Amino acid sequence: MATKFTVSNRTGWLMAGPAVLLIAGFVILPFFLAVAFSFTNQRLISPNPTEFVGLENYRQLLGVTTLTLEPVRDDAGAVVMKDGAPEYPSIRSLTRNNPDRPDLAGMREWFSFSSGGDSKTYVLARDVVFMKAIVNTFLFVLVVAPVQAGLALGLALLINQRLRGINVFRAIYFMPVVVSIVVVSLLWRLIYDGQSGLLNNLLGTLSFGLIPPVEWLGNPSTALGSIIAMSIWQAVGFHMVIWLSGLQTISPTLYEAAAIEGASKWQVFRFITWPGLRNTAVLILIVITMQAFGLFAQIDVMTNGGPLDSTQTIVFQAIERGYGKQDISGGSAISVILFVIVLSISLIQRWLTREKS
Amino acid sequence: MALISADNRGLRLATRYAVLGLIAVIFIFPLIFMVMSSLKPDQQLLEDSGNLRAFLPVGDISLNNYTAAFQRAPVATFVFNSVLVTGVTVLLSLLICSAAGFAFVFVNWKGRGVLLSILLATLILPFETIAIPMLLMVAHLPWIGTEGITWGWLNSYHVQIIPFVADGLTVFLFVQYFKDLPGELIEAARVEGASWGQIYRRIVMPLSGPILATAAILKFLVMYNQYLWPLMVVQEEGYRPVMVGLQYFFQLNVAWGEVMAYLSLITVPVLAFYLYLQKAFIASIASTGVKG
Numbered sequence: 001m002a003t004k005f006t007v008s009n010r011t012g013w014l015m016a017g018p019a020v021l022l023i024a025g026f027v028i029l030p031f032f033l034a035v036a037f038s039f040t041n042q043r044l045i046s047p048n049p050t051e052f053v054g055l056e057n058y059r060q061l062l063g064v065t066t067l068t069l070e071p072v073r074d075d076a077g078a079v080v081m082k083d084g085a086p087e088y089p090s091i092r093s094l095t096r097n098n099p100d101r102p103d104l105a106g107m108r109e110w111f112s113f114s115s116g117g118d119s120k121t122y123v124l125a126r127d128v129v130f131m132k133a134i135v136n137t138f139l140f141v142l143v144v145a146p147v148q149a150g151l152a153l154g155l156a157l158l159i160n161q162r163l164r165g166i167n168v169f170r171a172i173y174f175m176p177v178v179v180s181i182v183v184v185s186l187l188w189r190l191i192y193d194g195q196s197g198l199l200n201n202l203l204g205t206l207s208f209g210l211i212p213p214v215e216w217l218g219n220p221s222t223a224l225g226s227i228i229a230m231s232i233w234q235a236v237g238f239h240m241v242i243w244l245s246g247l248q249t250i251s252p253t254l255y256e257a258a259a260i261e262g263a264s265k266w267q268v269f270r271f272i273t274w275p276g277l278r279n280t281a282v283l284i285l286i287v288i289t290m291q292a293f294g295l296f297a298q299i300d301v302m303t304n305g306g307p308l309d310s311t312q313t314i315v316f317q318a319i320e321r322g323y324g325k326q327d328i329s330g331g332s333a334i335s336v337i338l339f340v341i342v343l344s345i346s347l348i349q350r351w352l353t354r355e356k357s
Numbered sequence: 358m359a360l361i362s363a364d365n366r367g368l369r370l371a372t373r374y375a376v377l378g379l380i381a382v383i384f385i386f387p388l389i390f391m392v393m394s395s396l397k398p399d400q401q402l403l404e405d406s407g408n409l410r411a412f413l414p415v416g417d418i419s420l421n422n423y424t425a426a427f428q429r430a431p432v433a434t435f436v437f438n439s440v441l442v443t444g445v446t447v448l449l450s451l452l453i454c455s456a457a458g459f460a461f462v463f464v465n466w467k468g469r470g471v472l473l474s475i476l477l478a479t480l481i482l483p484f485e486t487i488a489i490p491m492l493l494m495v496a497h498l499p500w501i502g503t504e505g506i507t508w509g510w511l512n513s514y515h516v517q518i519i520p521f522v523a524d525g526l527t528v529f530l531f532v533q534y535f536k537d538l539p540g541e542l543i544e545a546a547r548v549e550g551a552s553w554g555q556i557y558r559r560i561v562m563p564l565s566g567p568i569l570a571t572a573a574i575l576k577f578l579v580m581y582n583q584y585l586w587p588l589m590v591v592q593e594e595g596y597r598p599v600m601v602g603l604q605y606f607f608q609l610n611v612a613w614g615e616v617m618a619y620l621s622l623i624t625v626p627v628l629a630f631y632l633y634l635q636k637a638f639i640a641s642i643a644s645t646g647v648k649g
Contacts, residue, residue: 005547012466015553019457020472022523026491027479033490044493155380163373171635172381175388178631178638180582182600183620187387190394190613196403198390198411205408237384238642245643294485297584301603315485322489323589331489339486346481 031339038333044326057333063126065107067094071118079118088120095124130334133305133312136224140231140313141292148232148239149284155236156243157273170244174237181234185301188230192216192302217303220310227298227311235291239284246280247273282353286346293342314338386412392625395422395617402614422618426606429615431594432622435602439623442517442598443580449522450576451569457523458531459557463543473532479525485585491520492589512593521580527572530644534568535561571641574634581627599623 038057042050071079071086080087095104107124110131115121125131159170176184191198194215203211216226254272263271296315299305305312305320314334322331389412394402396418405411426432460466461473495510510516538561546556562569584600591597600623606616631638 005544006463007465008553009466011553012460012464012469015456015460015464015557016466016469016472018453019523019528020476022453022519023476023479023525023528026520027482027487027524028475030487030491030494031482033494034487037490037493042493044496158377158380161373163377166377167635169377169381170639171632173384174635174639174642175384175628175631177642178578178627179388179624180584180600182582182584182603183624184387186603186616187391187620190406190616191387191390196406198406201407233384241639241642242645290481290483294483296485300584300588318485318489319585319589323492328489328493335486335489339482342483342486343481 034332034335034339037329038336040329042329042332044328053329057329058337059126061127061130061330061333061337063107064110064131065104065124067091067104067122067124068115068119069122071120086118086120091122091124129305129309129312130314130317132309133314133317136310136312137293137295137314139224140228140295141289143228144232144292145285145288148236148288149281151232152236152239152284153243153277155240156247157269159240160244160247173240176234177237179234181231181297182301184230184234185298188226189217189302192226192230194218218307220308223303223307223311227295227302231292231295231298235288239288242284242287243277243280246277250276278353282349285353286349289345289349290342293338314341388624388628391617392621394614395621396420397422397614399612399614402617422614423622425612426615426618426622429612430602430605430619432602432619434595435597435599436623438514438596439581439598439600442514442583443577445514446518446521446580447573447576449518450524450527451572453523454527454572455531455562455565455569456557457528458535459561461528461532462535463540463556463561464553476525476528480529488585488589495520495590511590512596513591514596516590517583517587517596517598520586521576521583526645527576530572530575531565531568533644534565538564567640570634570637571644574638574641575645 039052039054040050041053041056069088071088074080091109094101095107098104104124107126108128110123110125110128112120112122155173159166159173194200194213197213197216199216200213204213214222216222250273254276255268258268258272294315295313296319299311299313299316300319303311305316315338318331318334318338321327321334390406393412393414394405396414397405398417398419398421401416405416410416461469495516497508498510500507500510500513500515542560543556546560551559582600583598587596587598587601591601603616603619606612606619
């Protein structure tokens with residue numbers, strides 16, 4: 001419509017201006033501030049002037065090194081045993097005020113493994129909690145993205161049939177999406193409760209008392225899994241609806257042709273439905289991944305990162321630092337790391353799912 | 358033979374409904390549990406969670422938990438704050454984002470292509486990555502109010518509203534919708550001498566019912582459910598929204614009956630609203646999936 005009647009610089013700027021200014025001020029500017037603050041020691045309130053510290057914040061967060069130690073030997077050269085296992089020099093003696101290893105100062109043990117023979121390799125991190133947060137967040141995303149996308153597709157296929165009253169079921173499956181994740185988290189805290197939780201009672205009844213009650217959120221091995229299950233329960237309806245709108249773009253004539261050819265249900269799905277959902281699949285994967293990396297409210301309401309840091313996440317760490325400890329620079333550095341992760345993953349997903357021509 | 362096959366069809370149909378029903382139970386049981394529990398005293402609530410009574414309004418039923426919740430926290434204030442913040446944000450957002458969408462689609466001006474791509478690029482910025490620097494930013498912004506110029510937006514309504522009025526997704530949804538409207542109509546109106554304001558108000562807005570509903574519903578869900586942001590920027594009770602108000606019920610010995618009453622109070626109206634406008638809600642979520 002590039003005619004002289006529709007040209008108007010003044011109108012364009014006047015009408016788009018407010019939205020452009022607000023987005024520039026409250027989305028784009030904060031993002032660049034995050035990058036800028038991450039190279040300083042900025043705090044929310046501080047008597048001292050802000051200083052440029054280079055990559056220090058990133059070094060503090062991401063510093064990881066390995067250390068291979070030989071077991072302690074006595075004067076005769078035999079390995080000293082302690083509680084039936086070889087004893088190793090204490091990590092603390094190396095990381096605290098050790099003039100020989102200034103590079104290890106302030107680091108803590110993250111995990112260790114035996115590395116052939118008697119020697120043992122320790123992985124040390126400057127910020128063990130943040131490392132755990134990264135691992136937990138990736139675990140969360142790696143489970144939630146495929147499982148939630150898959151379940152949502154299953155539900156969409158189920159809902160996409162002609163059946164009396166199907167809209168009622170669609171409405172119910174979608175219901176948790178409308179409920180705040182904060183409300184859902186608090187509700188599920190009672191369902192997961194160790195003593196009188198619904199889940200324990202249900203499992204106990206179904207197994208005739210064979211399954212003992214579990215403290216779902218109080219146990220490091222089940223806490224993250226419980227949060228994953230609940231998160232999927234809450235959000236799966238959202239992606240079901242997106243799959244459904246993808247399904248409805250597929251031309252019915254294709255299905256009619258398949259029926260005439262006598263195609264099996266699996267063939268119909270494999271050769272008509274799935275190819276027709278290609279773009280939807282890419283979109284859903286990217287959206288779920290982005291949403292999953294933002295994991296925060298569930299943690300804040302249900303576990304506060306515990307037990308034993310088993311539910312620490314990247315965003316929870318960013319908020320705990322930036323807001324809890326008023327360490328704006330540390331929180332900003334975490335935000336930038338999160339952004340780089342999200343961006344790289346969505347670029348990789350886009351590249352992997354690109355149209356092959 | 359005919360009889361058997363008819364039976365088979367009946368059985369298949371019954372199985373289908375059974376599967377659908379079972380899944381429905383999975384999605385709805387926590388919500389029924391929530392509402393039923395809100396009517397029971399704590400002792401009975403915990404005892405009932407061992408059996409099906411958890412989902413039934415039986416035993417010592419009363420509204421006592423609701424009264425207690427109102428005594429524990431200024432619930433009415435929280436609800437008022439949430440309704441105010443959500444309502445104002447939704448209205449401003451519809452106005453500002455639809456105007457922007459209009460400018461991007463119908464008006465020819467220098468810079469619109471570049472600006473639109475920049476706005477779209479902001480879609481990959483999760484709010485969580487900008488929340489911390491924005492906290493510092495709003496703590497120092499000036500505001501002109503009844504007391505003249507003040508510094509810092511913390512503890513106010515506008516700190517909860519202004520950052521969320523415009524966003525890339527809403528503008529994008531309007532752009533997508535406007536692109537499908539007949540552009541000749543707008544051009545013809547210009548030729549006839551209609552002003553841009555008239556075209557926006559008299560031609561485009563009356564045709565925009567569905568997209569306005571979609572944008573309003575999406576914004577409503579985001580704003581009513583806000584948690585992280587108000588948690589950080591509002592410490593004063595008088596400005597807190599409902600989700601942050603939940604913290605009053607987190608105390609060491611959780612009074613579950615009161616918690617469930619508060620949860621029901623802030624959730625059931627939204628669920629009712631959703632069930633009433635079900636088609637529009639689902640269509641609005643579906644429309645976020647048509648990009649790409």
